[in-house]
Amino acid sequence: MANNQNDHLGVLGIGLFFIILVLAITFLRPVFFGKKEKDNMKSTEVEQPEEKDAFENRRISAEELLSKINSQELVSLIDIRDEVSFKKEHLLDSQSMLPPDLESFLASFDRNKKYVLIGNDGQDALEVITRLFSEDNYSNINYLTGGFSGWKQALGSTVNEGDPNSFTDQSKVSYIKSEDLKALLEKESNLLVIDLRKNATFQDGHIEGSMNIFLDDLEKKRAEILPGKKIILTDNNGLWAFQGAVRLFDMGIFNVLALSDGLDGWKSKGFEIVR
16 A cells, blocks of 8 residues: 555656656746847857948038138038029029039039038938049038038028018018109218119110129129118119019128119109110
8 A cells, every 4th residue: 555655656756847847848948049049140140340431521511511601611512403492592602503514513623622512401412422522532522411401400591582472581671662762862972773684784774873783693793792882772673673682681781772663663753764
């Protein structure tokens, strides 16, 4: 009887041992083999070196560009956006040059000058640099990170074409009517009348003593505008005078009046025109 009981207990002990062993294998297997699998994966992984931005030294942020402009560092700004977008709004003293034209630009490339390409978002300018200016001897050609959009977000100043439907642009302009301008010319000597029409139209007739600067040349010829003068802008009907006043405001020239009724209004009142 005692032997049978001992045999029974032995069987139970062996069974309990196997149960514990199975449970241990079940719960510990993921830990052990998982770690082993991870180790194997690590050992088979080919370490990839972190790719370095080959054009990292070509990037310039809006803040860095603003600092260079404010310090009057010699920087040539090239806007590679489409011509319509450029005309509507651009950075002061930037020049419009489409990517296909940049290849011919290489012939007159000045290696002693710093250039900054301005695209829409920065990526387009980077692609141009990668394609045309990747060699080390073009290291002074940079691109604006974030492009024109990034410049605007950083509150960088721009020159606007002048939109009559824009409240912001309208707020930049002060007007004068023909009769008030005639009275002002008779009593005020510190005036500069600028006729914004094309030269051929200007030669056909203009206000006596006025100088001719075509509207689209106003930015590059602004040095001809003498400081301290009260500026009167004229054209045929007042639109270009408005746009010229917006542009001068964006250039930091504020003592400006736009002839609201233009030379058409001036002539309709019988005021003098000279050739």
